[in-house]
Amino acid sequence: MRDLARRCPSRTWPRTAGWVHGGDRKAWHRPSRKRCSRPGCAPNPNPRAEWQSPPAVVSVILYHDGSTTGHFPGNPSRFHLSDTQHQNNDCPGPPSAWESLALPPTLPPGPTPSPVKPRLRSARTPRRQALAPASYAPSLEALLGDLTPEAFLADYWEKHFYRLSRGQPDFYAPLLSQAGLDHLVASALALDPTAVELLRSDLPRNRMKDPTRAPDAQLLQAGYEAGSTLRVNAAHRFSTSIRDLCLSLEQRLSAPVNVNLYCSPARSQGVQAHFDRHDVLVLQVAGRKTWSLSPPPVDLPLEYVPPFRFENLEDAQRFRVTRHQPSQVDNSSPTQRFTLEPGDLLYLPRGHVHEARTDGGHSLHLTVGFKSITYADCLASAVFQRAHQEPRLRRGLPPGFASDSAAWEELRGEFRRLGEALFQSLDPDAAVSEVVEVLMRSRSRVSGLTLGSEEDAPRVHARSRVQRRFGPLMRYREGDGKATLQFGQRAVSVPADFGEALRFILRTPRFQVGELPGPLDDEGRVTLVRRLTHEGLFHIVSSNDG
Template sequence: MLDDGNGVAGGDEAVGGLATLLAPVGLREFFGGHHESAPLYVPGAPGRFRELPQLADVDFLLTATVSDRIRPGDGERLVRSEAGGGLTERRVRTLSSFAVDVQAVYRAYDDGFTLIVNRLHRRHDAVARLCRELQAQLRFPVGANLYLTPARSQGFLPHADSHDVYILQLHGSKVWHVSAPETELPLRTEPGGPRALPEPEIRTLTPGDVLYLPRGWRHAALTGETSSMHLTVGVEAYTWHDYLTVALDVLAESDVAFRAALPRSYFDGPVDPDQMDALTARLASALDDSGVRARARDRLCSRLSRQTLPTGFQRFASLDALPALHPSARILRDPGITCVVRTGAAETTIEFLGNHVTGPTVVASALAFIAAETSFTVADLPGPLTDTDRLDLVRRLISEGLLEVDPK
């Protein structure tokens, strides 16, 4: 079940996309034999993740970066599995200045609690870059949490996640116990734990190693004589269930039959078979309609475009450069930003990063070009536009956060 890669990834490799993360295992092998079906262990060299947070960086992350502590699940947590099988959890205290009470965190850690720093992709540039690259490749929402566990301790009880995870070992070692799923590819609503671990396979991760676990696979992790820190990169796959749900929404908006109330007799007796046959036929016909399929796909793309992962752009420098912008200026778009372009009868909209810009249909081909390209000059924009039109459009998209002036 926990297959090995064919070698050790080079220690000089920088953090990159999925191909780099899983090297030397190729993407064809991964998607053909592991994705959504079986765990994969990939050994790596100690310096492989040097760009990602190290043990010495955790104090800074707690004291000098900001999390969404209004919602505990989006900030920091402290958890500890107990010998009797229970789980103890503490909220991370904040001081009157809203800063983390780091001394309380130190005491909890010394008392065996695992420190979890959630949504680290919003607090660390290299983690954000990794998540952007994976999200652009996989076309699913991606986020990352950091786990720091003291020696001879266990954070969570055995459980299963409803999303795929890539575990990147950053410091120390951790022993993972992994068992096959109770429910294959569970929905997001499936309870995650606690779970028994029958006949687990055991794998010890050391710095540079990666462990991929498809959603649903049960697991637990324990430290030995040293502390351990790892990054869990979670991927929330869009499923056919998501597609059909969105497609049904599209259908209901245009077909009143799907918006009609259930008959009063629905809960008391059999449903009129003719009515059910008619609805089933209309649904099957709609799912075969290219327009319905395209609108459902666009809505899932829009959902992805609202995943506002931080970018690595130099926004303020680009804003400063706007007054001197000229047609030959080179413009950049982060390939990790998902863009969706919609063109109607009277206007065209480009959606990105939870934002959107709308203009007349004359800019439709220019917006489609921008959504497809990552480097171009202002003059490259197609369509019946003047140089002034092109400059105005690019200025607007820079000011809204989609584009950047090449700093070179």
């Protein structure tokens, strides 16, 4: 069908028009609208636009954005026809009064059905934006409910568990639905079958795997029906919404985030009592699960140490991490026991002993793990940075130190002397900067795409609303009369006068361009946001043309 009209952003459109019955015939009536005041926009020379309607369409509705919706008799389905974008200010003008367009003879007589409402969309929003796929990524504020992130980080983070009974069973539905679960597992099996595994608390993990057979849907289904929990490791690799959740939390907490999925049948327990070496948020998506908690046997256990050049990572974890931590835990007398309902949340600091089991029904939950960067990581970075400047740190240990007692004593003395001088010469700013750069570089590998941003930038104006893209970690710094905003592998440096505006951007994910603070006029604000949009930091969410 050809479009019934074109749209000019400065026009005032009527809400609807439609078929009107008059006597023994029906006609298409369209109310008048104001003439476009934009230069070069003349009235339509042919107000009776030619069009053809599919047979059996008994109702067509023209909406104020220029789109149409049609009905088929006896069928609730509909079709939605787009308008032609206004180009070069040459959109056709409307009829000056009500117009009647003859009804095609293929339409049967009868009463006009109630119009179907179109998708909710601003009349001034360009269609390319309106049809952009919506992404659900709940912020930390939304996840925590009434507890503010500031209070959570001050009172609970790395200290105490926190449980939220939300009373909203469908809270996580946009994040993961039943259909989404099926697609996620299928995607994992297709892309990385090793990411999917079955767990049972009464069997070791190596007993749950068949070395002669890669996991497939039939094997997983059989294991699930036999009482095993299905786990998908790094589930954010297979779901856009879960990936965006990771990116949103990484932006807020400056820590790498990993999400695992657990789907458990009724009356089952996937993992024995244990503690994690990373902080965890549990999102109860569906079903119910009973949790038992005990105090941590070790406070904030380490998860990682850098291996030596002659050591593999597995040995480093086994002999230099876990041997300093208890190998078995006792959860026979838990201090806390409760049941998570759909929509609930649980935060567990690393080290807290826990186990979970289902009772009368199945359970589906996500565990969001935070790989916190520790002070030990920063100190290690500072020591190696200092080694680039201090030759004594680059010297090899005395030959034969492993077996020669004299060499051992020489090593001890030099170690003390170096240690006393070293910690007074470490540069904390340089160490933290290196950690931040490495973190931003590693995360930009999966969140650095800015496709299409070059087309958005020219359309930014003072009344546009823009939103930060999910993903890039951000950092602000000043120096040499410039203010710099770094995001991912990109950086924008501007005169120091823009510093207040950049700090506002750093803490505000969504805003109107004209709201930027600082000694800037509208032209300066638009120029700054266009530059950042072109670099891929923002995308336009609405464009009010006035």
